[in-house]
Amino acid sequence: MQLIDKVKSVLKSDDVLPTLSVFPEIDQEKLRRDLDLDAQGEQRGKRNLPAADTKLADNVEANIISRIEALRRTGLENYENSRQIYNERLSRAGGLRKDVEFVAHNASADYLTAVRGWRAAMTGSTERLYETFQHRKDFRERHSLKRPAKRFEGWLKLGLVTVIFVGAEAALNAVMFSRGNEQGLAGGLLTALIFSAVNVIGSLMLGIAACGLNHSASARKLFGFLAFLIWVILAAALNLTVAHFRDLIDAEIGWSEAVRMAIPALQSDPFGLTSMDSWFLLAIGSLISIVAFLKGWNTFDPLPGYSRVERDLQLARAQHQEDFDEAVEELTIKREKAIDELRDADQQVRDGISQAIDALYGHSTLNSHLKSFLAQCDTKLAYLLAVYRDANISVRTEPKPPSFSISHAFPTFETAVIADESRRAAAETEADKVTAAVDAAVREIFQSFRTAVEEFALPEEVQQGQTTASVGPRSEEAA
Incomplete structure (x- = not known):
C-alpha cells in the first residue's frame, strides 16, 4: 500500500525523537585539552594575570564561556526545531487521519476485489464439480445403482x-x-x-x-x-x-x-x-x-463406464478442493498483511500525535532532556572555569583577583507553553478517528474473509446445486 508508506514517511521524515540525541554532547575533558586550560592557568598565574584587582573575566574565561555558550545555543536551536516539527506534525493530524481513512477504505475495497477474483476463478471447478456429480447421479438412476463404483x-x-x-x-x-x-x-x-x-x-x-x-x-x-x-x-x-x-x-x-x-x-x-x-x-x-x-x-467396475464416471467426480472434487485451499490461503495472507499495515499506520499516527502533544505541552521526555542539558551546561562551565582558576592560583604570587570568585550562570530558558486545550482535544480526537477508521476497515476485511469462505461453496453444497449465488444470502444472514 503506497499511501501507507507515504503516511509513514511523513511521520518519520523529520527523524525527530524525544531523546538526548537532539542536544550536542559536552565532553568537558576534551574541552579542557582543546583550550589547554592547565597550561594557560599556570602561564598566566606566573605572570600574576589577571591582575589582583580584576573584577571581570579575562580572555581565557571568556573563551570558556563562549565555547559552552555555543554548545548551549546549538542545543536550544535543536530544541526549538524539534518543537517546530512537532507543531507541524500536530497541524498535519487532520490530513494524516484522512490519508489513513482513505487507505483503510482502499484496503477493504482491494480485499473485496481479491475475494471476487477468487470467486470468479473458482467458477470453472465449481461448475465441473456440479456437472460431474449430476452426471454420476443420472448414471446411477439410469442403471438403478445405489452402491459405490469399484475403485480402479x-x-x-x-x-x-x-x-x-x-x-x-x-x-x-x-x-x-x-x-x-x-x-x-x-x-x-x-x-x-x-x-x-x-x-x-x-x-x-x-x-x-x-x-x-x-x-x-x-x-x-x-x-x-x-x-x-x-x-x-x-x-x-x-x-x-x-x-x-x-x-x-x-x-x-x-x-x-x-x-x-x-x-x-x-x-x-x-x-x-x-x-x-x-x-x-x-x-x-x-x-x-x-x-x-x-x-x-x-x-473396473462390473458396470461399464461406472468407474470412469466415479473417477471424473473424484478429480472434480480434488480440483475444487485445491482451488478452495489456495483461495483461502492467499486471502488469509492478504488479510494478515493488510491488517498489519493498517495497524502499523494507526500506531504511527497515534504515536506521532501523542509525541507532538507531549512535546508542545511540556509532558514529554524532550523537555526533561532539555532541563538536563541546560543544567549540564552550567555544570561543565563551572568545572572548566575551576580548572583554569585552580591552575592559575597555584602558581600566583599575588592574591587571586575578585573575578575568580564570581560564578557565571547562563540566563534561564523558559520552556512553559500556554496549553491550547481545544487544539489538544482536536488532535486527540483525530487520533481516535484514525483508530476508529482502522478498526472499521479491519472488521470489514474480516467480514469479507468470513463471507468469502462461506460463499466458496463446499463440495457437498456444490453437488446439491448450492453454488456461490445461492449461498450468498445465507452468508449475509450469518454476517
Missing part, C-alpha cells in the same frame, strides 16, 4: 498382474515345449511365452469387454455377450490346440510337422488327447485363461 487399482498393477500370469504359465509350460525343439529349453520357453501372452492378454481384454453383460442397454449387453462367447471359443481353441501340439510332439512327430497337424487334429477329435502331459497342459492353460478373464472382469 491402476494400470501399473494391472500390467504387473498380466506379467505374472504370463510368466507363471510360461514357466510351467517351458519344459513341455522344449521336448523336440532344436533350441532346447530356450526355444521351449520362447514358445511358451508366445502362447501364454496370447492366452492371458486375450482373456484379460475379453473379460473387460464382457462386462457389457451388466449394462442396461441392449446393444452393450449384446457386445458383452459376444465378448464372452469369443473368449470361450478363443480359450478353448487355443488351449486345445496347444494340447494337441504337445500330444503330437510326444508321438515323436517333428516340431514343424506337429505345428502343421495340430489344428487338423483339433478339428477331427477335439478331446482325443493321448498324453497325460497334454491334458496337464490343457488344464494349466484353461485355468490361467479363466483367472485372466476374471481379472479383466473385475479390473
